[in-house]
Amino acid sequence: MDVKKIFFYLILLVSVLTTACVKDRTNLVLTEISPIKIDTTGIPPSYVLFQLDTLRLSPAVTKEGLNSNQLKYEWTMNAYLGYKRVIGTEKALVGQVTEAPSSTNYTLILTVTDTTTNLKAFYTWGVSVLSRFSEGLIVADTKDGVNADLSLIMSYNFTGSYLDETGTKIYRDLYSSINGSPLNGLVKGLSYMNYNNAKNITLLTDNSIQRVDPNSYKRTLKDGQLFIIAPDVFSPDAIQSIQATNQHEYLILNGKAYGRFGGSGWVYPFLTDPKNYTCRKVCGLQAPPSNSGGVVYDELNSRFLLLPTMTSSTAPIRPFPTVDNSAPAPGFDPANVGNKTCLFMHEGYNKRVLSVMKTRDQAQYYAYQLIVGASAAPLENGKMGYSVHDLSSNPEIGQSKFYACSNAEEVLFYATDTKVYSTTLLVGGATTPLLRYTAASGEKITGMQMHIRGGNMFLPSLTAPTDYAQKRSMASGNRLVVISTYNETTKEGKIIAIPLETLGVGGLVTDPAYIKTYGGFGKITTFNFQGL
Numbered sequence: 001m002d003v004k005k006i007f008f009y010l011i012l013l014v015s016v017l018t019t020a021c022v023k024d025r026t027n028l029v030l031t032e033i034s035p036i037k038i039d040t041t042g043i044p045p046s047y048v049l050f051q052l053d054t055l056r057l058s059p060a061v062t063k064e065g066l067n068s069n070q071l072k073y074e075w076t077m078n079a080y081l082g083y084k085r086v087i088g089t090e091k092a093l094v095g096q097v098t099e100a101p102s103s104t105n106y107t108l109i110l111t112v113t114d115t116t117t118n119l120k121a122f123y124t125w126g127v128s129v130l131s132r133f134s135e136g137l138i139v140a141d142t143k144d145g146v147n148a149d150l151s152l153i154m155s156y157n158f159t160g161s162y163l164d165e166t167g168t169k170i171y172r173d174l175y176s177s178i179n180g181s182p183l184n185g186l187v188k189g190l191s192y193m194n195y196n197n198a199k200n201i202t203l204l205t206d207n208s209i210q211r212v213d214p215n216s217y218k219r220t221l222k223d224g225q226l227f228i229i230a231p232d233v234f235s236p237d238a239i240q241s242i243q244a245t246n247q248h249e250y251l252i253l254n255g256k257a258y259g260r261f262g263g264s265g266w267v268y269p270f271l272t273d274p275k276n277y278t279c280r281k282v283c284g285l286q287a288p289p290s291n292s293g294g295v296v297y298d299e300l301n302s303r304f305l306l307l308p309t310m311t312s313s314t315a316p317i318r319p320f321p322t323v324d325n326s327a328p329a330p331g332f333d334p335a336n337v338g339n340k341t342c343l344f345m346h347e348g349y350n351k352r353v354l355s356v357m358k359t360r361d362q363a364q365y366y367a368y369q370l371i372v373g374a375s376a377a378p379l380e381n382g383k384m385g386y387s388v389h390d391l392s393s394n395p396e397i398g399q400s401k402f403y404a405c406s407n408a409e410e411v412l413f414y415a416t417d418t419k420v421y422s423t424t425l426l427v428g429g430a431t432t433p434l435l436r437y438t439a440a441s442g443e444k445i446t447g448m449q450m451h452i453r454g455g456n457m458f459l460p461s462l463t464a465p466t467d468y469a470q471k472r473s474m475a476s477g478n479r480l481v482v483i484s485t486y487n488e489t490t491k492e493g494k495i496i497a498i499p500l501e502t503l504g505v506g507g508l509v510t511d512p513a514y515i516k517t518y519g520g521f522g523k524i525t526t527f528n529f530q531g532l
Helices: 003-021 174-179
Strands: 037-039 046-050 054-057 060-062 071-078 084-088 093-096 106-114 120-130 136-142 147-154 169-171 189-195 198-204 209-213 218-222 236-242 248-253 256-261 279-284 294-298 303-306 340-347 352-359 365-371 385-390 402-405 411-415 419-424 433-438 443-451 456-459 472-475 480-487 492-502 516-521 523-530
Touching: 037 120, 054 106, 084 093, 136 189, 136 492, 147 174, 147 198, 174 218, 189 236, 189 523, 198 236, 236 279, 248 279, 256 279, 279 340, 279 352, 294 340, 340 402, 352 411, 411 443, 419 443, 443 492, 443 523, 456 492, 480 523, 492 523
Parallel strands: 046 120, 402 443
Antiparallel strands: 037 060, 054 093, 071 084, 071 106, 106 120, 136 147, 136 523, 147 169, 189 198, 198 209, 209 218, 236 248, 248 256, 279 294, 294 303, 340 352, 352 365, 365 385, 402 411, 411 419, 419 433, 443 480, 456 472, 480 492, 492 516
């Protein structure tokens, strides 16, 4: 076969194959699908919000030829590492921003779906979330007697950045709103600590220890996760944070003292401790000398013990030095105080530790003051048992339940269910008790503390004490007695802040204009400061 014939047959074959591949398209109808249009005219491309703010957006969404009820909406907050939370499912977004404050922006994504075709359209916004929580008073309360919640009061009394009494903010039920449920158990102790801007709140219940991030109030760690070497049992009694120098915390757990320096986990640091001691209270100084630590009371052996500083945490707990009875003789021997139990321990006047003690089998009450540090050497000697005051004859001391003191005066405050008394503790002087405050009818006192951190308070003018317009302002640290009350009938708990007007005698203000009340809580079980 010649070349021309071969070429002819090839052309014929291609023509047949091409014809065979052609389909009849005379009955195929093509329909153009209109897109979903999201119009964000007038809506910012990004947002800067405080946590728990409400985010409101209402873009115009249209699709030609489609009924609006055939569109489905989903608003989600997204971040790296797969974080995604649905914040709304309506066309107009009204959603609370519960995301934790972060230096990295979140992405808000609107997804609109055509339910007839499953086609989707998207639009995104950048969202920066800031912490709205600053200095204030953390309040732990319960509404059912079983579970707890946390609130934060930011006000002139507790927040240094507030310049007047207007604009008080109370963020209620933060723990449950952020974590989805209240905390199981009642909070009996809490502390705040900020070490190199690593902030945390530690909460104690009868059988648990939990950590909360104060920037978001989100739960972080619990129980064994908080320890370098975790104990088998969690029965905490007390916690205290030291803020001013070498920031650290003391914890009393299972009758033993633990410590945490800076950002480390809890550790039982005193490895050479005598094991035959049991403590329930602890006190460290907020601004201690470099070689002064904290104090615990050994309930087993009726003695005070010295804790090492956190910077010397390998040192053991040790007894106080042998008492030196030479003139002037100390007020007592810290190593032997007799058959007594410790009701209260806190920093008092001039870097002393003030402890309220009760004879175990008798209605005898005492105020003990210990020297645990001083500006002059030697810091530890046999005269550290500074003074003892017998409080047994004080009015209603047998009904006292709560105590407070300040580093600004030699005075102890004690509270019954309904009354607050002050009593002076001057060495060589008589103890002078005076009634300072009576709770309102139907209210019972559930706690009392001296506020020791930021904020301010108003006091009456020295020249015109009845003219509130001429009031004077002072820092509230160590001059503001804070009590909590509860009304069983109304089921309302309150925080009541009472300024200390006259130093030296525990003179609380009596003019109700200067006494500030913050209500609307459940039964308050404890409270404490939150710093910057």
